Amino acid sequence: MSARARLWFPHTTHAAAAAHDKEVVNDMARSSTGLSRRAFLAAGLGAATVPLLAGCSSGTGTTVAAGLFGTKLPTSTLIYWNLFGGGDGTRMQAMEAGYEKQYGANSLQATTFAWGNPYYTKVTLATVGNKPPDVAVSHLTRAKPLWDGGLLEPITDDDLASVGLSASDFSQRPWNEQRTDGQNICVPLDTHPLVMFYNDDVCRKAGLMDSSGTLKKLNNLDEFESALAAISKVTKGPAMTIANVAGETATPWRVFWTFYNQHSQATPFLSDNGSKLTVNEDVFNDVTTRLQSWVKKGWVNSGLDYATAESYMFTGKAGLYLEGEWEITTAQSVKGLKFGIVPVPTLYDKAATQADSHTFVLPRKDRTPEQRKQAMLFIRSMLDQSLTWAKGGHIPAYQPVARSAAYKTLKPQSDYASVASSAVYDDPAWYGGSGSTFENIVGAQLGLVQQLTLSPQEALQAIKSQLSVYLNTPSPL
């Protein structure tokens, strides 16, 4: 950046050229002694060109050429963007390989980007620039702003029928949630809720395990709190960990949104696509005060980052751990750890759990009917391989897999499959959804509440003032 900016300055060339003149003299003086720098550089440049040219003739070369010269990829190659790293990334690659096995070696070009805001920025810019992928992954809550921006194509019943799918093949909750303006904006792959991890050994010592070796059902606030007290006695420290520092804003939000929605008086946090703050302040205070009371009693940590919060449960320093089910991969990789996963207990009036879904979207672009069919075939192929995906903890949205015996025997994944029906998604807003500006702002304040540095009232004030910019700005979508 800086270099380019400087080269616009004509003064620079004056001094640089002077230096250059001297160098010419130096070079000529030295040329008799051996290889001159210029010759060396020329040789290096030449050497660098060879593999580039060679690359153009090979299979990946067509991709390189498409990037450099804008030539078209073979039309049969489907371009697919996703945001999966870690265990999810590995499983997604296995599923991509499954698609390639069926449709040929060059049938797919899959690209993985860093998740969160940067990913959705890329999808948006590529679509606005008329170079979007054929199929992209999006969180359900982020697909809505994309749809509002006119960046997605609706998926019609004919599209679904062309690859043998229909609405009844999907979990009710995500399917109904994605319906927007009477259209299908995406095809859900899974539901990924907040869940409760527990350490077998700690919970057994605390007398919380039933005869079958799973955590006893904790049906209300009193039972839950006495369980926390019992675990705390065993660990001589926190009973339950919730990550809330070092930039971790998503987890405090997920936990808050779960307990908040278990209240029968819960109202949406945001309404009218993010232009009104409609949070029920009494419920907000009740939930956050309760959390603070747990921290004050030493049952819940006051400040732990994501990895440390998790390691507390892994190492028995805590009995319970609240996080998304995707941490199952990390938990399974810990040697000698006996753990289980259950839905977050219902402490208030009704069952509710914060969740989102990974979905497939079709970005707006010119497609032939064949290309459209191919994109749908790809989605179908991914859905068919949902069992591979489910191993990473996500609850399959595709019912033929979710109801299969193979999934039901998948433990502990199937222990919390029921959560999908009580999933609560983030409120639609142009600045909302998973990993969004909204989650960052609200989650940061909730993290401070847990650290006891802010009272619930102060946090709410801070949230109101920081959100006011977005509440008062007309949606750019």
Added chain:
Amino acid sequence: MTTATAARPRPRAVRNSGLTYRSPLQRKDGRSAWLFLAPFGVFYLAFLLGPTIYMLVMSFFNTSMVRTGLGSFAGFANYAEMLTRPDFWSSLLHTLQFTLYTTPPLVILAFVFAVLTNRFNRGQWFFRLAFFLPFILPSATISLIWVFVFTPSTGLWAMVETWFGITPGSGVLSSPNTAMIGVAIATVWWTLGFNFVLYIAGLQEIPRELYEAAAVDGASAWSQIRFITIPMLARTTTLVVLLQIIASLKIFDQVYLMTGGGPGISTQVSLQLITGTAFTDNRLGAASAASVLLFIVIIVIAIIRQLTDRSAAKKEA
């Protein structure tokens, strides 16, 4: 180039002396000059002037990233929003903080290294190459290198800390107090070479006779630097400082790649806020307003620097 000597006339002095300078160019040469300028002029218009004017216009509208056209008229709402946003001010402060951290070392170190290198008669090319080499690397590469160096507890930085008996903490880039320093160190290492080359070029234009005369008069090496090198390089220093301040105010790559603006928003700089507003929030109008404000800040700083420089030059004269 060859006529550039120690007694470089100041342009202002020429104007004041009343000398008239007759150009050897004829009037008809003008037309072909325009022709030669045209290719660059077109680019300049299409990619610099055009977008700048468009930005100014957009800053008064609720322009969206995903909609065509300017959108509804916003008046000064975008400016009012930016000026009342705490994160706009904090990002501006971080930009100034980065400029303060990087400009002095980049000017002073470049000067010191250039003077030292210039003392070598043989093998000077090696030092010139060594100091300039990092500059040709892309920002992504240097960011990777330095993130690697700053890796908590196992990185090179932590290793050096343990040699001195310091227990490595959570890493330079993980603490809000030190993250910007980490980025500044990486930047100094990266861009030192450019200022270094300017100084080397300046040094080689200082006539040897001056040093010889000074040596004959018994001036020490330090006196020679103090009374010959530094004054003779004054114009180079002026240029280097100006370019450096402007480049530092436009910081984006390293911060984006090394800390992503974190921890929290403790290293978020203005350009990052602007890209975030424009391409993540899809609000081109608001982002344009922020750009215009940053543009004004840079111009003001450049003017202040120019004025102080001018008054210093007057004092000298």
